[in-house]
Amino acid sequence: MAYVNGSVGGGVKDLYGEDSATEDQLITPWSFSVASGCTLLRDPCYNKGLAFTEKERDAHYVRGLLPPAVYTQDLQEKRLMHNLRQYDVPLHRYIALMDLQERNERLFYKLLIDNVEELLPFVYTPTVGEACQKYGSIYRRPQGLYISLKEKGKILEVLKNWPEKTIQVIVVTDGEPFSIYCIRRQKRATGKEYAELLDEFMHAVKQNYGEKILVQFEDFANHNAFDLLDKYSSSHLVFNDDIQGTSSVVLAGLLASLKLIGGTLADNTFLFLGAGEAGTGIAELIALEISKQTKAPVEETRKKIWFVDSKGLIVSSRLQSLQHFKKPWAHEHEPVKELLDAVKAIKPTVLIGSSGVGKTFTKEVVETMASLNKKPLILALSNPTAGYSSTLTGS
Structure with a gap:
């Protein structure tokens, strides 16, 4: 069953009982449905892997798409921790954890919560520093929204491409401390060009997500971090974790x-x-x-x-x-x-x-x-x- 713009089905009923798309639907013909089958297994937010029960496998049409064994989250956690401990290189543990997050978020966070002291050094300091340096080499798939100078003048349109519509917090970085992300090889923007891009972004997030959106400035270099916090603290809800x-x-x-x-x-x-x-x-x-x-x-x-x-x-x-x-x-x-x-x-x-x-x-x-x-x-x-x-x- 699909829900489009609040109506059930593919559109709006006309005088003859036929479905007809609204103008908005023709421009943005998206539909929202309950995930099932392969779609469910490929969605890290809802995929439980082998933790799906027999009843759930039938209800969500995943029977046959998984091995027949049923492993609880606790059992999966034990197996994963055993596997993680086999890695001698910290970055390899980081990559393994990020792979888990990309396929099964619930298990990823359960693993962190239950083993926070052991795993924190691999998802945070010191391993995250090396992960940032080698981001281009270990990149798997996009996990965020990427805005560059190419998007200047249309940042609001880019924000609308993000699938989640109810956003409360945005973490934004300009990547300056690293300069090793999957970026265009060009001279870094400074001065007026940089300020205009940030200003357009700050106004766009407010326009798209509302006045209460919290923007966290993350890993901005010193010469920008203090200025941005001072500039936008009176007009936006902003926060700098480093400061x-x-x-x-x-x-x-x-x-x-x-x-x-x-x-x-x-x-x-x-x-x-x-x-x-x-x-x-x-x-x-x-x-x-x-x-x-x-x-x-x-x-x-x-x-x-x-x-x-x-x-x-x-x-x-x-x-x-x-x-x-x-x-x-x-x-x-x-x-x-x-x-x-x-x-x-x-x-x-x-x-x-x-x-x-x-x-x-x-x-x-x-x-x-x-x-x-x-x-x-x-x-x-x-x-x-x-x-x-x-x-x-x-x-």
């Missing part, structure tokens, strides 16, 4: 740690390694929380937070050469080049790594933190996957 999502999780961890180390958030001095989106986003939320707790201006609470980037401690003498999002963290102090020397000079109680550079929290750095504090708090959040996080988190 805001990471910061909320870290702040929650800091507040929880106070139960062990004692005192309040305002009692601490913070030193960050890495001053990109993640680091400055975390720092700003910490400053806002201290301001909320103490009623002090946020400009004042920022002074308890210091940064070390690739050029050393961020201080006032460097102000003119700093990117705009680093400037609020430039405090009065003599220049310091190395992290170890910055720890000795600032004497932080909390050390947070948010850099793409690995092996920086050395034994000497940790021992120095321990010598300065009875209970030092060290959050090693840096993600040093080559060519991936170094662009994401900044330095």
Whole structure:
């Protein structure tokens, strides 16, 4: 049974009882039907594989299209976990999991939920960085909507091609940290051309999905991420995970740690390694929380937070050469080049790594933190996957 534009059948009955298509149906002759048979088995949202019961196989016309055995989801999960553990290369596990998602979403999410600690490193950090770098090589089939400069001027039309019509959240990336997606080989758009494309996209999603659509900016380079968040926060519901999502999780961890180390958030001095989106986003939320707790201006609470980037401690003498999002963290102090020397000079109680550079929290750095504090708090959040996080988190 097909449902087209709310009517049962192929169209609208005319005076003689015959089906006649409306003008809209002639333009978009799509029909919606209950999936069955091979169509059902090829739909990852509803396919259950061998978990279809005998009764379901008859009801959905899949008898004979599957091997005769019936395996519950629990049994399928055990078999899949056994198979996944045979792979020695993390990227191979990632590919196997993505293949599962493309054929059986329910089992994919059950697998993740039941084995989150074991599988998270393969669908997220650190393996996802390599997967992004090799996306063109491991590409299987489209899992999203692709908008390029070729679609400029008709982005709304492209959005209408997406089969799901009730959308609440859109995750969008421009792929700049990677430049290795299946993309056209051409110079990356910047300036006015880039801004116009993003602006058309932002207006199109609102027009197509409504005022309440949430747009999550994902993996935008520093020089665009802060500007886009600032530009559209007053007109759209927007969110940047690198700037805001990471910061909320870290702040929650800091507040929880106070139960062990004692005192309040305002009692601490913070030193960050890495001053990109993640680091400055975390720092700003910490400053806002201290301001909320103490009623002090946020400009004042920022002074308890210091940064070390690739050029050393961020201080006032460097102000003119700093990117705009680093400037609020430039405090009065003599220049310091190395992290170890910055720890000795600032004497932080909390050390947070948010850099793409690995092996920086050395034994000497940790021992120095321990010598300065009875209970030092060290959050090693840096993600040093080559060519991936170094662009994401900044330095």
